Amino acid sequence: MATINNGDNKRYRGLIISIALFLSLIGALLVFTFYTSSLLERNTVLIDQTNQVANSAQSVIKDLFDLDSSYGEDTSSPHIQRVLERLEQNTALINNTLTAIGEGGTITDDADGKTYKLPSVSGSAQENVQAANEQWQLLEPRIETYLKDADNVLVDSSDDLTQAVEQAKTSSLLMNESLDDLTNEVFDDAERQANTIRLIQALGVVAIFAYFLIFVFFFVRRLRETDAEAFAARRETQEIMETVNTGLFLLDKDLNIGQQHSRALNSIVGSDRLAGENFTNVLRGRISDKDLKTTQQFIEQLYNPRVKEKLVDSLNPLHKVMLHNSSDDKGLNNRFLDFKFSRVYEDKDIARILVNVNDVSDAVYLEQRLEKERSQNDMQIEMLTTILNVNPKIINEFISNTQAHIERMNNILKNPGSSQYELEGKLNAIYREMHSLKGEASALKLHSFTKIASEAEDKLHALQNQGQLSGNDFLQLAVHLDDLLSLSNTIATLGERINRSAPPKAATANTQAPLSDSALKDSVAKTAAVNSQPASSNSTDGGLDIDLGGESNDDRLSFYNEFVKEIAARQGKHVQLKSTTLAQTHIPAHLAKPIKEISIQLLRNAVVHGIEAPSVRHSAGKTEVGTIDLEVQDNGSDVTLVVQDDGQGIDYDSIRNKLSTEGRFSEEEASQLSQGDLLKQLFSSGFSTKENADEDGGRGVGLDIIKAQVKDYNGKLNVNSELGQMTRFVITLPKA
Template identity: 55%
Template sequence: MPSRSNLDIPKSRYTAIIVSVVIFLLLTSGVLITSIYNSLKIRDLRAGTALSANLRSDIPRLTQEIYLLNTMREQKQLAAELAIQTTKVNKLAESIDAEVKTLVDGGKVNIRDEEDVYKPSQKADQLEYVQKTSTLWAPYKAALGRFVIADTSLNASALENEFGDASQGIYNNATGLTDSLSGENGQRASFLRNLQVFGISFAIIYFIVFVLYFVRRLKASDEELISARRETQEIMETVSTGLFLLDKDLNIGQQYSTALTKIIGSDRLGGENFASVLRGRISDKDLNTTRQFIEQLYNPRVKEKLVESLNPLHKVMLHDTSGAQASDSRYLDFKFSRVYENKEIARILVNVSDVSDAVYLEQRLEKESAQNDMQIEMLTTILNVNPKIINEFITNTKLHIDKMNNVLKNPGSSQYELEGKLSAIYREMHSLKGEASALKLHSFTTIASDAEDKLNALQNQGKLGGNDFLPLAVNLDELLSLSNTIETLGQRINQAAPTSISNVKATTAPVDRNEWDDFNITDSSVNSAVDNAVSADNGWDSGFNSNIDVEDNSDSHLLPYYQDFAAQIAARQGKQVELNMTSLAHVEIPVHLKKAVKDISIQLLRNAVVHGIEDANTRTAAGKPATGVIALQMKNDGQNFTMTLEDDGQGINFDGIRDKLVAMGRFDAAAARNLDRNELLKQLFSSGFSTRDVADEDGGRGVGLDIIKAQVKEYDGKLNVNSEFGKMTRFVITLPAA
């Protein structure tokens, strides 16, 4: 049995360790404190060096600008140019004055978008440089003030006496101060470097001494560590998700799960840069965002939960190694978590899983949902609209698409021919959108509006090229697909059921909107289409307000169609409108004119509600009823078919047309004043003209009146416009009935 003395652990056993630790801590603290102090001094010296360097570069510039100003005065250059140069001299002088003041009193100094605080140097030579600089600057500044105020030039000798010698003196002192500060900065940097070498050497020696002591204990714990590592390896080989660690340089750790190689599609990942692995397989934008995101994860001031939603690799598509979206491209979901060591962010744990099946399912559900919504919209339209109107819409849509396709196929690459194509396509697209809007087919309207945005951009870009029209092919395909869809749905529904038709009065809450808008036309020969534009024709009754018998003839189905369309526009524009159409129930529209009459009617109604009828407040203030009245009348005498639309709105604002023409740069103010009303109406019907600044679903595209003019011209008809400002506007369109 051992004695007690053999069992006791001698106290001196830990004395060397304690002493070594205390010495190590003291030396380390000394090194750190000294390093911090020197770092602060180096930072201060850096600020002083930057400040003096700025002064050294600014003073010659100021002197040069003064000489330039003097030369400009001698040459008697324009006052505006002299003022600009004087301002430049004053600003540079203010900057130098601030620099000198900071050298003397201290202050803030901006260095590469960072702000340092400069404290005045206490070294004798540096103080001397600063004092000399300040002494030289004071008379220089005073002389500059006199020179600027005097507004006269100096001869070369006087200029040199006033500014040349002082400038050189300031430059020399600034150079001396810069050299002195740089030298001191270098000394302190050298000292700091030696101190760090000492600290590192001490740490190495400390390590060597203590490693021998702990090696035995480490051997004892090796088996335990190996066992734990084996367990970790088994876990990494078993999990189905990809696990790995990232350091600050985005390098992947050597330990990662076996599943990661299969998910990423690469066998060599350990030690590879994460950005290099992803490069070419995700977009450059996502790659750059990923770098920034991981940098924020390493920022301890940023809350991990706050940036989690900004993860750019959440359900991201990972392309094959060629960068193309191939069949083996997959959707991966990366999740990032911080790994802490001693409360500091050491690494980032990344958990990546293949979510391709879930994403594809989600996309399929979204697509099916969108298709269902579209079909529900179409079914609602089919069930609530007269079958004749649906069939007409399908037929007209295909005609519009065919016309646009034919226009695109037509040869011709000159600028004039391309502009003609653009106007023709714009008219067809606008007509299609108007008819779709009347039926509340928002899917058609959305695609057509997108196409109109593209056409408007082409209209404003100046020079056109054949390839500029290629993006429109996508819109045409989408419209044709929707047209086929609604046609198929219509065929599946029993269209034999009668559709009840009722009269509609559009009365909505008012919104102030009394600006006359424009509709554009490409052809310049408006004089053949706009005839007697400002005549005082009052030979028809505009006060129709009776119920309509909708069962008289085959065109009666258009009555609720136009009523509902007018009500929709009024609701969107915040106006109150009543539409009277007594004659439509008793007139037969010639078959060859049905589409043209419908297109023209839609554009006339749009124009009347959007640009003619005022909002309720404006009408009331003008002594009118709050509800505006629009009368659409049609007449067929066997020889001619006549359409007349009159509204009791604000009339055509010819002065507004003049102002818009000047604003658009088509005419100068003098030329615009000389335009008579017929010429102004020609501009109103011209391509690209609009009095409205913002376009929406109902107006502002500058195409509506263009469509009317084109239809009238196509059928060799006549167009008469009559307007009385503040009271009414009337459009009379006459087309050959045979």
């Protein structure tokens, strides 16, 4: 938008001067009218005051006659007192009014309480005032003499009253004549002023009308010429706006869109009416509330002259932002728009913000497609790295376990149920399966699996804290199950191509074929709940199914060592794993899987919750490297697994505080719990002493998995701990 230069201002100088003169004429006429109206008002007040003096003089004579005829009556009677009071008031009023009229003084109107400045009188009017005043000066002293002792019964005031009455007979007539002559002269003067005012007003109106005609004649023609120039410029601007392919418009400080914008803007933004609309209203509901608020703050900074435009441009919240379709037209998809903001200056002031909008949907979709392909390539490289560096039997077992976990979660979702107890049981069962799957993927460094499983756990955790559950809450899990199954099939295909000698098992004897996308969503749509054990707490993530019976004893200890070191590195700790019996003990085939999973959970739990950080261990007088002992013993009728660490032990007071803080128990109830009760809570669903969940712990599922495994195999679980010294878990599983 072009700004008005000094040449343009000169064209309007004559118009501005003419309007100023026109307003000056009107102002002068109004001032004169107000002034003359004030004179008329003052003359009217003067006439009113002369009449009031005449009426007061008549009242004085009447009261004197009344007192004379009532002489001898008790002076304290109401009648005498009322007449005397009125006589005093009228006497004072005549004195003040005659003085004000003669000197042009100020007087207060008793009717409205306003104060008026009386006009000065001269000539014959002044003579009439003096004549009336002379007669009053003859009468007033006699009245004052009488009033002095009028109500004193000990003084005879009859002579004073008689003299006042006699003087009033003479003075009242002369005063009335003088005041009548004064009133007539003032009235005549007021009438002359009124005629003069009407004449001047008529001449002023004629002059103003004539000036207006001249103004219209000379300046309307100039305005027409200016309009023609503006129309030509507007037509050129419109042609430009209709031709450009980008969206162009101006924003004012209130974020209102200017009246002119490019035609392409309507199709880009997807709105037919934009001119004059508020920019925030156009965007509201089409971008997030957070982005909308940030946009308002961003534009405010653009109008701040102290902020550099290049600096604030890097904070643009509408750079390649998705604009959601706000209409009911299903044919219009969401699009990505790129808004660019530039300042428009008038002299040195920021007048407007020029906004340039481009539809960059194709470019963004291309970037997303390339990013997706890049992610898929990275995922395949990650999987290839795992396949090439891990025992093929472990890979095959991971694929089989993954499909088994997905199948079990799918079966859980299929089971009918409607009560809150059943829905909570279903939620906890799915949580355990997802947690175990994530643990296996994390141990193999398959971060794609870990990421999807973590996202699913976030939603499951949110459902746990939701309170009231419904079957539809489980629908969102379909996408995660499908993604996990797709990744499992991908790694199976890659493994089969690379390692022909150890093809992956598509499914175990008790596992159905991989579910299709539609089958997964159909089963999730039938969500209900089943009874299951509660979710765990104060535990660590995951579990890895390693076929201990099929690997060498050295491979077992090597794998566990690598597993512990990786977790310790993520947690910032130093840990050493020791074992004297793992390499010599034979584990029955049917107990290999539960012992593997329980071992992984306990080792992870020891690293995350047991072993302290190096600085803490050093302060406690320990070596900075923590020690974990893993022992497996064959006792003939059963197999015993022992995991012991030399860490901080179980802090039962900390468990009590966390139970009361989370509202599971009151402080009094928590203080009465025994160590056995606290250990039960440690294994209960949804409880963890870890403040923030991460890949290795804090979600409260690991110990629940251990409890479920021990229960399923009719085993025994024993926990022993010394605060600040050690924690030992002893798991006994019968062979039969």
